[in-house]
Amino acid sequence: MDNPGKNTLKWRFDVSTFRLIGRELITDRITALFELVKNCYDANAQNVHVEFHNVGTKNPNSKIIIRDDGLGMTLSDIKDKWMVVGTASKRKEKISPAPYNRRYVGEKGIGRFAVDKLGAKILIKTKKENEPNDLNVHINWDMYEQLEKQSQLALFTDVENTYHYTKSEQPSAKGTSIEISNVKEIWTQKDIQKLYRELTKIVSPYFPPKPPFDIFVYSNEHSDEFNNKKVVADVVDYASHNESIIFNAETKQQEYLFFNQETKEIEKRTTDYKSFGPIKMQLYYFNRDAKAKYNSVYKDADLKIDGVKIYRDGLITTPFAEFEDKRENKRDILGIDKKLWHGVFDKVSTREIIGIVEITKENNPQIIDATNRQNFVENKEYSDLKDFIIEQLNVFAEVKKYERVERKKLVDDNLQSAAEDTTDFIKELDKLANENPQIRPQIEQVKSKAKKVKQSVSAGIKEKKKDEKEQARRENIYWSLMSLQDYAAHVAHAVRTSLGKIKRKAEFFKDRYPDPKFEDYFKQYAIDIYSEMGRLNKAVDFMLSYAGADIEFEDIDFKGLITNLFNEYAYRFSQENVTSQIDIGKNCLINCNRKFIEDIFENLIDNSLKALKSNKDDRIIKCTSELGDDKIVIFFSDNGHGISDDEKAKIFDIFHTTTTSQGGAGLGLYIVKTRVEALKGEIEVVKNEFQPHGVTFKITFPFKK
Amino acid sequence: MNNTEIVIIDDSFDMFDPLVVELREHFPAANVTVINNPDEGLKFVLANLSKKIIVLLDYNFKTGQPKGHDILLKIREVTSLVYVIIMTAKQFSTIPHTELVDFVNNDALAVVQNTADTAEILKLVSKAAQQLSVRVDCVLEQWISNHSEDKQNEPYLTTSTGETYTLKDILKEIRKQSDFGKKMERNIIMLAIDLLTRGKKQVSND
Known part of the structure; x- marks a missing residue:
């Protein structure tokens, strides 16, 4: 039976695929091992052993072994699945055989190439249940390296890998072991610890899969720590808040979190099941003190609190199951950090939350893995689930805001009472000196010190107030700058699209001019290039207005500002037969940037004037406001041609225009939106006030009475 | 190039774009179509599967519309016969890794910047046409x-x-x-x- 080297196997893909998948995608060894362990899960393994032998130094006897008790593979499995790229997408069954019923998680095509990351020589030993023999496949990546260096065309698939059978010592056993020798890089104890921590994320700490999926880590060099140490998630410690929500299957009620503004406490309330089905959720929030404690305990660790993960039937869902060293490269699929600047000072981020969301195949069938298995299918249910999770996090944002205010109040109170206390103290000293004239000189000395303290405290209070003002100013500037991030991306995209058009047309001239056959095109393209340049020019103007704009905030009399603006348009309004109405309540001061407000309303008015052109008579532009406790809502309406439902979603997109003939560059409403957002406001199109046609924009700004 | 559909699914193109004109010049027997809406583009492709199809697909569409990546995957659910060239205004380095992998794994013929020379895009279309004509x-x-x-x-x-x-x-x-x-x-x-x-x-x- 033992006939090594006689039989050969070939890969079925080319060099570029290998490079792309193996080298480019799997950039680190942790992901590589992680993928291999996920493959064990797919093979219905209950136990996986990850072993490190002599990997702490460059050692010819170094080895990494990943061993499982899963289904094992036959020769044809190896030939038709293992050595073919992308078999996962062609996998018919999405769920592994009973009693496991596991949803496949390994990204087939990756694990195998992952091996290359780890070491040059591979021995795969595998066996199905009740097979008498082990199948041994040898792969030597060094040969592929040599092949890549050759100058003549060589196909990767030409390399032959040998296989042979050996008699199994335990015929009843089953499973696969991948033995990687000539380990490429040194693994220190810290590296193994890092891997261990990543592996703890595979299985849900609260509702692990049944039958179980246990992972053990062994290292012969660090056997004191890793002597087949079972992978178990750390207990979350140091969190300041710990909340869990569940559901009641009988009453079909889903719990959710609610921050009670009266009691300043988090409560649990219930609601009907949401579209995505019932879920369980465990949330840990780390407030400022807790975060400091956590970070000091896990000083060297790279986990630094970790955001929200979704587990399905006890196993981590694929989008999250990958190691990423750099935080900025982590995929934030739930979008927790993405729009962070929208509430940058109070929203909670993935650095303050550890969350575990439990979904199941049975309860949440509409949360579907996307075909590329990098995310879930973007349907209504998934979108609702994301919203629901964010809503729960927002409860902690309320806590954060409350604690921030409380902290400030406490410091203010302390400072204030210190000032009062010193005043009392000085009075007491005077009293004492009057009663005991003999010690007056000494008391005077103490008194003069006390006076100095009082001055310092007063100066401190003053300084603090100044700081607060400065802080508020910086927050505002930060806001307007942060909105630039989105803005820069949009403008760059739009400018490039525009340049592409211009370039193609110019290229056409270069290649085809003066071929009379294309006479009409030449004329048209010249006009197109001209108007496209106009658009670019407007975009650049806008960019420059941002670059040059005074981004300071000031208290502005809102009514006065709007009235002035409308007055500036008075001539045009009368020329174009437009009636304007302003109905802005009692004078209110809002803290904002004058230029931004002007930009917003100038663009809205310009927009309305274009839309009103289609009205024969009776042209109205109207601006009204409503004051709330902490916001001002402005309604801006006209009775022009209005916006179709179809258009509503797109009107704020850059370079989207329906008025090209009137010189519309598609920037106006885009500017409005970016400016509104830079002022921490929101804008939307609501039901038009004027019937039968027209448009009404609802703009909301935060506001302090 | 008989019975060949060249379809540009991109919301920044119209029928008078120089690329369309050049495509018609270079492939006179092919039918060149421009579709601005990605869903309609997909519908068109799926309705013409009996023909040879080459798709020039924009990477990004307007808010609320599927992305080129989604369209490619939807095409691939049905057929691997259609040649797809992805065009984008994005910097390549800002396209997520996973999507690039999907492009390779789903046989996107090329990914090209939309500021590329028309000549370069024509070359890619020729390559697709050539491959179409010889694949067994x-x-x-x-x-x-x-x-x-x-x-x-x-x-x-x-x-x-x-x-x-x-x-x-x-x-x-x-x-x-x-x-x-x-x-x-x-x-x-x-x-x-x-x-x-x-x-x-x-x-x-x-």
């Missing part, structure tokens, strides 16, 4: 699609080990690059060469 599975699928459903499902070939294959099965095996499929592919080419070298004019000129 394409030629075979074309041939099969001209037959009735019944005919397509009739057993066509029985191997020495007794397995029977319909024409569709053979096509599937070629696509899967199974041993049998590879053998069939080789045999078809060898047969073609054999016919060609017999000195009889059995293969028509087009």
Whole structure:
């Protein structure tokens, strides 16, 4: 039976695929091992052993072994699945055989190439249940390296890998072991610890899969720590808040979190099941003190609190199951950090939350893995689930805001009472000196010190107030700058699209001019290039207005500002037969940037004037406001041609225009939106006030009475 | 290039774009279409599967519309025959890794910046056209699609080990690059060469 080297196997893909998948995608060894362990899960393994032998130094006897008790593979499995790229997408069954019923998680095509990351020589030993023999496949990546260096065309698939059978010592056993020798890089104890921590994320700490999926880590060099140490998630410690929500299957009620503004406490309330089905959720929030404690305990660790993960039937869902060293490269699929600047000072981020969301195949069938298995299918249910999770996090944002205010109040109170206390103290000293004239000189000395303290405290209070003002100013500037991030991306995209058009047309001239056959095109393209340049020019103007704009905030009399603006348009309004109405309540001061407000309303008015052109008579532009406790809502309406439902979603997109003939560059409403957002406001199109046609924009700004 | 559809799915193009004009000049026998809406573009592609199709697909569409990536995956759910060239205004480095991998794994022929020279894009389309005309599975699928459903499902070939294959099965095996499929592919080419070298004019000129 033992006939090594006689039989050969070939890969079925080319060099570029290998490079792309193996080298480019799997950039680190942790992901590589992680993928291999996920493959064990797919093979219905209950136990996986990850072993490190002599990997702490460059050692010819170094080895990494990943061993499982899963289904094992036959020769044809190896030939038709293992050595073919992308078999996962062609996998018919999405769920592994009973009693496991596991949803496949390994990204087939990756694990195998992952091996290359780890070491040059591979021995795969595998066996199905009740097979008498082990199948041994040898792969030597060094040969592929040599092949890549050759100058003549060589196909990767030409390399032959040998296989042979050996008699199994335990015929009843089953499973696969991948033995990687000539380990490429040194693994220190810290590296193994890092891997261990990543592996703890595979299985849900609260509702692990049944039958179980246990992972053990062994290292012969660090056997004191890793002597087949079972992978178990750390207990979350140091969190300041710990909340869990569940559901009641009988009453079909889903719990959710609610921050009670009266009691300043988090409560649990219930609601009907949401579209995505019932879920369980465990949330840990780390407030400022807790975060400091956590970070000091896990000083060297790279986990630094970790955001929200979704587990399905006890196993981590694929989008999250990958190691990423750099935080900025982590995929934030739930979008927790993405729009962070929208509430940058109070929203909670993935650095303050550890969350575990439990979904199941049975309860949440509409949360579907996307075909590329990098995310879930973007349907209504998934979108609702994301919203629901964010809503729960927002409860902690309320806590954060409350604690921030409380902290400030406490410091203010302390400072204030210190000032009062010193005043009392000085009075007491005077009293004492009057009663005991003999010690007056000494008391005077103490008194003069006390006076100095009082001055310092007063100066401190003053300084603090100044700081607060400065802080508020910086927050505002930060806001307007942060909105630039989105803005820069949009403008760059739009400018490039525009340049592409211009370039193609110019290229056409270069290649085809003066071929009379294309006479009409030449004329048209010249006009197109001209108007496209106009658009670019407007975009650049806008960019420059941002670059040059005074981004300071000031208290502005809102009514006065709007009235002035409308007055500036008075001539045009009368020329174009437009009636304007302003109905802005009692004078209110809002803290904002004058230029931004002007930009917003100038663009809205310009927009309305274009839309009103289609009205024969009776042209109205109207601006009204409503004051709330902490916001001002402005309604801006006209009775022009209005916006179709179809258009509503797109009107704020850059370079989207329906008025090209009137010189519309598609920037106006885009500017409005970016400016509104830079002022921490929101804008939307609501039901038009004027019937039968027209448009009404609802703009909301935060506001302090 | 007979019976070939070249379709540009991109919301920044119109029928008067120089690329459209040049495509018509270079591929006079092909039908060039511009579709601005990605969903309609997908519908068009799926409705024309019996033809040879080359798609120039924009990476990004307006808010609320599917992305080029989604459209590619939807096309691939149905067929691997369509050649897709992705065009984008994005910097390549800002395209997520996973999507680039999907592009490779789902046989996007190329990813090209939308500020690329028209000449460069024409070259890619020519490459697609060339590949379309010589791929055995394409030629075979074309041939099969001209037959009735019944005919397509009739057993066509029985191997020495007794397995029977319909024409569709053979096509599937070629696509899967199974041993049998590879053998069939080789045999078809060898047969073609054999016919060609017999000195009889059995293969028509087009």
